[in-house]
Amino acid sequence: MADGSPMTGFDPVELAIMGNRLDAIVREMTSTVILTANSSVIGMARDFSCSILSADHDIIGVAEALPVHAFGSNLQGQAMAEFHPGFREGDAFLNNDPYNGNTHAADHTILVPVFFEGAHLFTSVVKCHQADCGNSVPTTYFAAATDVYNEGALVFPMVQIQSDYTDNEDIVRMCRARIRVPDQWYGDLQSALAAARTGERALIRFAEKYGAERVKAFVTAWLDYSERRAAAAIGRMPAATLERHGRLDALGEFLPEGVEIFVRITIDPENRKAVVDLRDNIDCVDAGVNLCQATATGMAITGIANCLEHDLPLNSGTFRRIEVLLRENCVVGIPKFPHSASTATTLLADVICNTAQSAISEIGDGFGLSESNMFLGVSTGVISGHDERGGGDYVNQLFLMGGGGPASPEADGLDTFTVIAGAGLCYRDSIEITEQRLPMLVKSMKLVPGTAGAGRQRGGVATRTEFGPRGSEMVVMQVTNGVATGPRGVQGGHDAFPGANIKVHADGTEEVLPGYLHTVLKPGETIVGIDSGGGGYGDPAVRDPARVLADVAEGYETAGRAREIYRVAILTDAEGFATGVDAAETARLRGA
Incomplete structure (x- = not known):
């Protein structure tokens, strides 16, 4: 209105x-x-x-x-x-x-x-x-x-x-x-x-x-x-009760089974209201992953608001139309003292939002979003140590990752989205400034072709970052979800690949690290963070072949995946660069 x-x-x-x-x-x-x-x-x-x-x-x-x-x-x-x-x-x-x-x-x-x-x-x-x-x-x-x-x-x-x-x-x-x-x-x-x-x-x-x-x-x-704007947007949606599960990976000995999350959403267009019920989840756990009232409520609201009109004012009036039901002493509710909520802005917060917005897609094509990257890997880790250049001790969190965003019914996901809790608003660190301020070297940063969830609209692509210390030991700490499973696609869209943390020893051998890591890097050693792309939306076999060609030409996709998943035959030159689409072969592949 x-x-x-x-x-x-x-x-x-x-x-x-x-x-x-x-x-x-x-x-x-x-x-x-x-x-x-x-x-x-x-x-x-x-x-x-x-x-x-x-x-x-x-x-x-x-x-x-x-x-x-x-x-x-x-x-x-x-x-x-x-x-x-x-x-x-x-x-x-x-x-x-x-x-x-x-x-x-x-x-x-x-x-x-x-x-x-x-x-x-x-x-x-x-x-x-x-x-x-x-x-x-x-x-x-x-x-x-x-x-x-x-x-x-x-x-x-x-x-x-x-x-x-x-x-x-x-x-x-x-x-x-x-x-x-x-x-x-x-x-x-x-x-x-x-x-x-x-x-x-x-x-x-x-x-x-x-x-x-x-x-x-x-x-x-x-x-x-x-409030009227939000009410009108919800009033145009079909009535639905949606249930969907999300998951936090196992994290070391302190959370060996991970956490299964259940989200129930009721869309009530008659009363022009949406209700997100998070009460049917386990009690607080003896770990720092519990959500607090602000993050449990805020990320549930975000999961619904992401699926409404893009220009809704984000204020308490809009939020009146999205009710979030919590209970005390719940892992995604209102924590009971002295349970820790140290990671309340990530991990389960990302799971709640992604699960909610992907649940909305079950209403039908044109609704909801896929899931975004949920992998805050070592390239967003907290690093600490002593600066041998005379700068004293240091502690800082890096933001060198990309992280693929979710696909929507109309658009591909962003390629540098970070995670859903930040909604693509966080910036990526400048490599040059980071290397000046901290005693570290960034060896490489690049997008990884073929990591996004394929779809009519594809998810954003994953990023691979590798860095290490200069002349003194560096401690790297991070806690990561999305090592076991990647972000899910919706409406026939494919899942994205999971992320990974890898330590590269001085002799070149690689060691895959767990989701919860506290590792020391010596000079000559590096660490690699590969985040996840975003899930896809819709059947990839109906994606516009011209867009598939552009993805391959830009390095977001591979010619092999274009043929196998998108059913598009890509023509290449002698050096392997994409030059066009074989229309006849593409028609045969899609017809088959």
């Missing part, structure tokens, strides 16, 4: 202008972090998100926030009001507690309440994934953690980090005493605070332009409009 709210008197143009202004403010906050962050995982890989809340803690602006970050800022706003009911102008709060609305301990969230004419009108929120958060081991994804005590992270359950615009030096000293890279962390803290204050100043100007009462009326109209 394209109308405003007649009760508040908003016409579509004014509503759109004000709604887009909020997203512009979020983008200004985002640019502040990118330009000022210290760690590459934040400033270069963009593993952070900004958002704006209303005075009632509704999400009203996210722009291009990562899906796994966006939902939950509303829960954190509620926690801020609960723990600090007398918050004032000039305050800022630090929260990384997965039990009160945050994602996992590595995501340090800054919340700044924004006042106008003496009243709380907005909250400016910046969430950044830290390179190190004080875990007992040098990683922010500690899947083997038996509980929060074993995890060891510094946890700040909505503590006051600023008062009257001045830092709480007690908190700063605590972090400097515990975090392995204190200067890097402090720079990232100041970056997040600067971005939140940037949002504060811009929101005050927004309020000055329109006035407090008009802003409040806009918020109501904006959320109501978004």
